[in-house]
Amino acid sequence: MEEIKTLIIDDEKNILESVKMVLNYENYQVETTNNGMDGIALFKKNRYDIVLLDVKMPGFGGLDVLKNLKELNPFSEIIMISGHSGIEEAVEAAKLGAFDFLEKPLSRDKLLLTVRNAAEKVILLKENYNLKTISEKKYRLIGESQAMEKLRQNIKKVARTNSTVLITGESGTGKELIARNIHNLSLRNKNKFVQVNCAAIPEELIESELFGHEKGSFTGAYEKKIGKFDNAHKGSIFLDEVGDLSTKAQAKVLRVLEEGEIQRVGSAEMKKVDVRVIAATNKDLKKEIKKGTFREDLYFRLNVVPIHSPCLVERRDDIPLLIEHFLVYFSEENNYKRKKISKPAMDLFRQYDWKGNVRELRNIVERLLIMSEGDTIAEYDLPDSMKITKEENAFSFTNIKSWKDFKFQSERLFLEEKLKEYNYNIAKTAREINIPRSNLYKKIEYSGIIIPDNLEADEGSPHSEE
Ligand SMILES: Nc1ncnc2c1ncn2[C@@H]1O[C@H](COP(=O)(O)OP(=O)(O)OP(=O)(O)O)[C@@H](O)[C@H]1O
Numbered sequence: 215m216e217e218i219k220t221l222i223i224d225d226e227k228n229i230l231e232s233v234k235m236v237l238n239y240e241n242y243q244v245e246t247t248n249n250g251m252d253g254i255a256l257f258k259k260n261r262y263d264i265v266l267l268d269v270k271m272p273g274f275g276g277l278d279v280l281k282n283l284k285e286l287n288p289f290s291e292i293i294m295i296s297g298h299s300g301i302e303e304a305v306e307a308a309k310l311g312a313f314d315f316l317e318k319p320l321s322r323d324k325l326l327l328t329v330r331n332a333a334e335k336v337i338l339l340k341e342n343y344n345l346k347t348i349s350e351k352k353y354r355l356i357g358e359s360q361a362m363e364k365l366r367q368n369i370k371k372v373a374r375t376n377s378t379v380l381i382t383g384e385s386g387t388g389k390e391l392i393a394r395n396i397h398n399l400s401l402r403n404k405n406k407f408v409q410v411n412c413a414a415i416p417e418e419l420i421e422s423e424l425f426g427h428e429k430g431s432f433t434g435a436y437e438k439k440i441g442k443f444d445n446a447h448k449g450s451i452f453l454d455e456v457g458d459l460s461t462k463a464q465a466k467v468l469r470v471l472e473e474g475e476i477q478r479v480g481s482a483e484m485k486k487v488d489v490r491v492i493a494a495t496n497k498d499l500k501k502e503i504k505k506g507t508f509r510e511d512l513y514f515r516l517n518v519v520p521i522h523s524p525c526l527v528e529r530r531d532d533i534p535l536l537i538e539h540f541l542v543y544f545s546e547e548n549n550y551k552r553k554k555i556s557k558p559a560m561d562l563f564r565q566y567d568w569k570g571n572v573r574e575l576r577n578i579v580e581r582l583l584i585m586s587e588g589d590t591i592a593e594y595d596l597p598d599s600m601k602i603t604k605e606e607n608a609f610s611f612t613n614i615k616s617w618k619d620f621k622f623q624s625e626r627l628f629l630e631e632k633l634k635e636y637n638y639n640i641a642k643t644a645r646e647i648n649i650p651r652s653n654l655y656k657k658i659e660y661s662g663i664i665i666p667d668n669l670e671a672d673e674g675s676p677h678s679e680e
């Protein structure tokens with residue numbers, strides 16, 4: 215059985231000691247503290263499975279502590295301990311979600327039984343949660359680069375709140391995945407995640423899609439219709455491509471965000487809804503505001519917590535992981551034979567400029583899995599666009615479409631030349647071209663420069679210390 219972590223919060227020293235002894239003896243992991251404040255601080259750090267909590271303590275009382283703990287982690291079970299048979303407190307504690315109530319003086323058997331029951335419940339809840347995570351494999355965010363770790367942390371942080379989130383980033387970087395992850399990790403995950411693609415709905419229908427309509431409210435409204443906001447009650451609504459909302463619809467969305475109320479098309483009645491809004495766009499909304507196509511007040515309402523989805527070339531280290539993930543995913547889904555990828559082919563994957571981000575990579579991997587012969591995907595299997603040599607790419611001006619592209623390509627060529635000149639010694643190259651070493655690492659990753667294998671362990675390589 216996995217180890218169950220418990221915490222005892224009680225101002226009586228002898229209770230702390232005796233309960234700890236009993237539970238330790240039964241192989242529970244136990245920590246103790248004599249006041250509520252410290253209890254909450256410890257809980258934040260360690261996420262105990264079970265907390266035994268005294269009701270009457272000087273300072274922060276047990277019921278207040280209980281409230282805090284339940285908000286921090288609804289999966290933990292809290293057992294209240296009380297000195298006097300306080301029936302009112304027991305009722306209150308039950309309402310707040312306490313698992314059970316123990317009376318002092320504590321009976322050893324009752325204590326163990328109650329803790330055991332709570333442990334069973336915790337294990338069951340965790341198992342269910344794990345099952346759910348398996349079914350959510352489809353929405354897993356793959357990547358272990360720094361950028362991804364940071365993104366994951368941000369997702370976790372905002373998931374616990376009800377704040378409106380605005381996800382920005384290039385097309386194909388995973389904005390929809392991020393939105394689903396926020397919902398799945400939130401306390402609303404038992405309720406619906408309702409997705410609305412604002413760009414795909416004709417302007418004249420968007421209001422009725424979002425807010426519903428009354429029968430006969432416009433030509434074609436034969437039936438009463440429930441809107442997406444209604445559907446998402448107590449859950450989350452995902453306003454994808456929010457930059458494409460018409461200005462009229464923007465005004466209505468602003469109203470929901472401000473008042474928490476919706477109004478069906480053709481109805482005078484305002485209706486309260488409890489919906490968490492997650493929005494996404496690949497447009498630069500600040501530019502849209504300047505152009506007059508996006509309301510500034512709505513932008514501020516949406517952008518409460520901004521989350522940026524990094525493009526793939528900013529996290530090239532994730533490319534091998536993503537390839538592996540999609541190779542497994544598509545072979546399992548279609549019963550294809552699992553394939554490997556050759557080193558030169560992998561190098562091309564790492565160097566390519568991925569304008570279509572993860573979506574493009576995913577499509578290429580799927581295609582290669584079907585089309586390539588043999589067990590290993592080789593360089594010559596790759597689409598021609600990926601095979602253009604770096605030199606051709608950099609200085610065939612016809613291939614360079616923008617100033618940004620030009621800077622990117624010429625920087626890459628320069629760095630490659632210099633690295634070669636100094637035999638891929640990174641410390642030396644950085645010194646010679648006069649940039650900080652850490653900066654050079656970032657640039658190498660960003661431009662997809664491959665350091666030859668046999669040199670990777672040398673002094674000054676990414677793996678050695680300064
Ligand atoms: N980090 C990731 N791990 C695994 N799959 C990913 C990741 N990022 C994106 N994908 C996959 O790439 C594809 C595109 O992702 P998604 O639809 O979320 O992009 P998007 O940012 O919403 O793009 P657009 O702006 O074009 O709507 C999806 O199939 C998604 O599953």
Ligand SMILES: [Mg+2]
Nearest residue numbers: 389390454494
């Ligand atoms: Mg999308």
